[in-house]
Amino acid sequence: MQKTAKAFEVPTLFTTVVENLGGSLVQQLLEVFPEQKPFNRTMINSREDPNAVDWVTETRRKK
Template identity: 50%
Template structure:
């Protein structure tokens, strides 16, 4: 998590901070996050070669680090519906540019589903269910209905 000039009002979105309550955002001045060694040192020390990125100002704060990380050999997945540009056109053009450079566009629901893989993984499913129900639109409604059917079937089977 990063912020830009927090003392001038560049605060992190509160809902996002709530997801990572123990992580202190890195406050930066550089426009391109990938040029900040405070960020890249953490990524490099992790040993991970796959990055999942989202940002405000898709055409700047997402595109610049994505393209640079791709150039350094990272696989980059961009969460398009958790990012936003200054206009729909700016967002779309930036996503196209990053995809042409090798980034893989994804949605937040695709990320969630790939991490979960199996709803039988109850510990993580219990944490993800409220997120899916609240933010999943029609998918969230359908999921809640399916969970209700499963619960009814389990009660009937006992």
């Protein structure tokens, strides 16, 4: 599925939760999207994280 998203240029945001305690991103995703730098968030809901909200807002403006 991630290769399809890459092929069709679907905007994709990766986030991790408490990355330093093992909440890292799956390596297979990083291999398909090597340019992605996941946001490490402290909130459970990504919609509450300012970095994620800003990314979505900017991505929608580019359409």
